[in-house]
Amino acid sequence: MTRAIHDARTGAKAKAALIAACLAIGVGLMPAASAQPGNVAALAYDAQTQGAVPIPPAERTLQTAVAEPWFKVSNEGLILEGAIFDRSGNLLFCDVSGRRVLRLTPDRQLSTVVSLDALSPGGLAFHPDGRLFIAALDIPNNRGAIFAVNPDGSGLQAIIPAVAGYMPNDLVFDRKGGFYFTDFKGNATEPKGGVYYTGPDLTTITAVLPHLAMANGLALSPDGKQLWATEFGRNLLHRIDLADATTIAPIGSAIAYHFTGPAPDSMRADADGNVYVAIYGQGRVLAFNRSGIPIGQVLLPGRERGHNLASTSLAIHPARNDLYAVTNDGNGGEGATVFHAKVFSKGLPPASSQ
Known part of the structure; x- marks a missing residue:
């Protein structure tokens, strides 16, 4: 060998x-x-995975506050939207189902500001002159408009009429009296919507962030130099640095966050520059710092049992760190409710007092 x-x-x-x-x-x-034969490894629900809408793993360790019921709007599952505060501390929001804008006073007296005939209100914002602007749409028929009314609900006027071809979902004013609005068109594979800017003359409309799938919520940073938008159809949070009202700064456009599950809706900024996004279908609000990093969340009670999941919008009081989230329970039996929680900072004042 x-x-x-x-x-x-x-x-x-x-x-x-x-x-x-x-x-x-x-x-x-x-x-x-x-x-041993016959013993097969198996998956089993636990406290983190059971229930209708478990918290995604990456968000389970976030600082968390559980909101409390603050006002029962209706025992029926009315769709609520567009929560904001006016200069007098009243909370305004939309009854989408009833095509009404409602006013809730600090002592919790509810009244109707204005009713619309053919479109459903969804987004609210105050012009610097004190008028209330309303984004309204008709989703089945792919149409919408933006109206303005006086604070008492009189003088209804179409600012962007339905014939303009947009589906306005939400809006926010800048300090110059112009406003950004979202166009809710499209779907996940056909991004036909976007973010547009209407100048202070209220006639000139310019595309700022086109090609979005069902553009939804909007917020401006306290200095007005950073624009945030949610893309409902693709679960995205956009952060835009503005060179001017309609121009994105060089390397100023980014997707700051990709949500898991359904679906980012309306949002608000606070005085520290944090942004809060209502998560429709999950009964919660996610809070992000000015860089788009998640730093906290507000959970609505009953969500673990499938209740109060249609959390569409929120408002933060301009003098206090009090957040008020609006939601409905659909056919779940708990109606339409405003919930209250404490958050990181007070809200931004209405545009009319900036």
Whole structure:
């Protein structure tokens, strides 16, 4: 036997012995249950995964506040939207189902500001002159408009009429008296919507962030230099640095966050520059710092049992760090409710007092 052949055989034997040893060790490390016939490893619900809308793993360790019921709007599952505060501390929001804008006073007296005939209100914002602007749409018929009314609900006027071809969902004013609005068109594979800017003359409309899938919520930073938008159809949070009202700064456009599950809706900024996004279908609000990093969340009670999941919008009081989230329970029996929680900072004042 030559030395080469001897070395080859010796190496083969050593390799076989090593493989056998590894297999033996592997068998020894296997749990007894899985080694026995008929015992198969299985998945099982636990406290983190059971329920209708479990918190995604990446968000489970966030600072968390559980909101409390503050006002029952209706025992029926009315769709609520567009929560904001006026200069007098009243909370305004939309009854989408009833095509009404409602006013809730600090002592919790509810009244109707204005009713619309054919479109459903969804987004509210105050012009610097004190008028209330209303984004309204008709989703089944792919149409919408933006109206303005006096604070008492009189003088209804179409600012952007339905014939303009947009589906306005939400809006926010800048300090110059112009406003941004979202166009709710499209779907996840056909991004036909976007963010547009209407100048202070209220006639010139310019595309700022086109090609979005069902553009939804909007917020401006306290200095007005950063624009935030949610893309409902693709679960995205956009952060835009503005060079001017209609121009994105160089390398100033980014997707700051990709949500898991349904679906980012309206949002608000606070005085520290944090943004709060209502998560429709999850009964919660996610809070992000000015860089778009999640730093906290507000949970609505009953969400773990499938209640109060249609959390569409929120408002933060301009003098206090009090957040008020509006939601409805659909056919779940808990009606339409305003919930209250404390958050990081007070809200921004209405545009009319900036």
